[in-house]
Amino acid sequence: MFKVIKTVAVGLFALISFQFSTDITKAYTVNKGDTLWSIGVEHGVSVLDLKEINKKNTMHVREGEYLHIPESITSSERDLLERLVSSEAEGESYAGKVAVATVVLNRVSSSEFPNTINEVIYDVSATGNPSFSPVMDGSIHEPADAQSKKAVKEALAFEGMGSGSLFFYNPAIATNHWISTRETTSVIGNHVFAK
Structure with a gap:
């Protein structure tokens, strides 16, 4: 019984955590030729916010890199x-x-x-x-x-x-x-x- 409750609680926490994180950002995988600028324009988000949320010190991105795209305006x-x-x-x-x-x-x-x-x-x-x-x-x-x-x-x-x-x-x-x-x-x- 305790194991079932624990499993349900962990699953519910994961669902809530996933829902919370998707409200804050979207996932994006960098394509060949992408720059922070082109990603910012494509998604209509601030390049400065992109740098901050992804903890980047430079404007450089790598193909295949996973980025968080912050929410923009509605x-x-x-x-x-x-x-x-x-x-x-x-x-x-x-x-x-x-x-x-x-x-x-x-x-x-x-x-x-x-x-x-x-x-x-x-x-x-x-x-x-x-x-x-x-x-x-x-x-x-x-x-x-x-x-x-x-x-x-x-x-x-x-x-x-x-x-x-x-x-x-x-x-x-x-x-x-x-x-x-x-x-x-x-x-x-x-x-x-x-x-």
Whole structure:
């Protein structure tokens, strides 16, 4: 009787442990030609998080190596971010789309802004208007294009490695001149990025 109870208890513990670990990470076996960067982009996860969870001191990976892939944002957060990038950076280069997604992710990490992608995107500025024009004009509800979806995955992989841009604006159409007082981090296409 004790042996049966012990076996059931061990089996139940193993099941609970397996369930807990699969909620935290996914398993991935490195393929030929993979890099931490390509794995991060493919899975839409931060390269820095990949290094940390796998206790790696370098960017090097070996074919056949087993890696844990940390959880990233939810599929609904990803969809919302993709739609924002698609409408906010319409007509901009791929690099511009990555930079717009990066601004949102930087805001989530910043103590100056809300803590979630949804809250950042739907945040209302000091003027009482949404921070992003696609929220105001409704274009946020349009489906995202393929390039914007890819750009979001790249921004997720890049998370934590940029210059910390928290804002972007198009100087040709900007009406709030406060933004031009912020430190410029880069200029990509029609957008000036700043922190």
